[in-house]
Amino acid sequence: MSELIALLPGDGIGPEVIHQARRVLELYRDKAGVDIELWELDLGAERYLRDKTTFPKDVADRIAKEARAVLLGALGDPRVGNLDYARDILFGLRFGLDLYANIRPVKALDDRLVPLKNRGAKDVDFVVFRENTEGIYVNVGGQFKRGTADEIAINEDLNTRKGVERLIVAGFEYARAHGAKTVHLADKSNAMQHAHELWYRCFFEVAKRYPEIKPQHVFIDALCLYLVQDPSPFEVIVTNNLFGDIVTDLGAGLQGGLGMAGSASLHASDPKRVGLFEPVHGSAPPLAGKDLANPFASFLTVGMLLEHLGHKAELARIEALVARGIQERRCTRDVGGELGTRAVGDWFLGELRR
């Protein structure tokens, strides 16, 4: 039976890169026997402006019940004036599907992409496991005496043992499966003594179940410093929602920018459940509709999606082809080429077809 893949192109450059990613998926379907059915969703700013729809319950339900993966482009459009509709969709997927592990590989595919002196692609190769269903993103809190001189505004960083532990376990499982020697916890337990004491304690408890892996602790501030000095010691980093957000954008900088960063959000303990796949970049309104967007992040994301479907060899194949695209300058301007989005797609499809 074919597996249902929902495509959500979204806003800005989203539709352009997802169009190319769709071609890749169709190629796998038509020529490589990957048995999928594509279901394109009309959600995002256009739809919202048209009829105020954000993330309808019937769509959410069908995704939860029938889909194996969602491929999301990007959300955010200045015409709307706020991000409520985007959050409805994005957090509706991440939280609603309980996709607790946001997996973001930070892997430089060419020396040229690494912005650091004396460091090359071999030094930038780690994976961030970002907790994706709680932390500060629950948006619990409020504003009191709003608009007065006495205003107080609070957001709570909310962490549960269940949420923290399953994310940490996912990181260690990945480390074990990939032969990593270390897992780093990045936290701020020296200042956030309640929330991150839980992370710290849980991390070293879970680590005991993986005696072959060395658990290491790093404060988030120090981690950001180390990453610009020498990222080579890092293999797997587990961290909370907010720090994962920050460190993976920094990581994108180390691998050539947001045009090179893919991600998967999984309910990691059950590989049969639906997963969400997104390039890390946003909708980049100034680039939209100009054939300038780098489709490589979405190709790498498709690689992660195919891995999720059980086609394990494809991610490495796609990575190798992207690496060649960079090397041969068959790429967009942001990574030193001169091609447009479509031309990069044409080249990539052509190579993949061989």
Next chain:
Amino acid sequence: MSELIALLPGDGIGPEVIHQARRVLELYRDKAGVDIELWELDLGAERYLRDKTTFPKDVADRIAKEARAVLLGALGDPRVGNLDYARDILFGLRFGLDLYANIRPVKALDDRLVPLKNRGAKDVDFVVFRENTEGIYVNVGGQFKRGTADEIAINEDLNTRKGVERLIVAGFEYARAHGAKTVHLADKSNAMQHAHELWYRCFFEVAKRYPEIKPQHVFIDALCLYLVQDPSPFEVIVTNNLFGDIVTDLGAGLQGGLGMAGSASLHASDPKRVGLFEPVHGSAPPLAGKDLANPFASFLTVGMLLEHLGHKAELARIEALVARGIQERRCTRDVGGELGTRAVGDWFLGELRR
């Protein structure tokens, strides 16, 4: 009347770098007519291990009433096993003295120190205004059902209009005084809709009072990406306690490491009040007692302290001399030299004496 400067060497490499910083202060006192009295405090891990003293009320009171500045080395010692004593002192000073603006210049003094390809010292020159008395650092929160599978751990990010506004004002005032064309707010208002909506709203309100300065908004994740790609557009960044912590460690990476980063914590609206001056680095236990610590961060911090005392020309002079130390390799190993802490101090003092 002479001004009272409290010296708090602290732990690890703290005493070594503060010893050199003290020599600089003594030189200014003895040869340049800077009328100061030095008061060395016996606080930190040694004292705590001896008699459990952390931050006595009489010391805190004398600092608040009589001191003009505190120069702190670093706190943290593995022998103690936790950081409670260190937090008592550090947060006792920052919070207790209401030093709401933690000012951290990120300025590379030599091209060689910048870890980025195609970027030099001229591209790394901005100042971070980090809110220093609230945010997640208030450590409000708790743990419920601790140690059970149902555990919940919370830290609250607490922001007041007063606290947010005065920090933002401090950033704009600094920008005005230094002819900066822009001030950036770094927040995560797209996820922290209560706490950072206040920051966002307050920022653009305050900005109206400074029509010559362009207020710009950047999400913290994007900022960390931009900083490794091209830090040159940034002049003044205002941000909350946690993001300021993260972004200034990243910034330290851009200026040659923690051995090159100084900081001042001020009650910025009243320059006559006591200020806290700290190199950004920690106590670095593995380096302690080995004559390896880079004293330049503490010299730059002394420059900020002298500026606070009204000796405005000295910071530039100290910066220039540190820059020469880097250029002529009269520096420690972390910044490419071969000298020890003491030898760097000797050279620096010799030059300053000319």
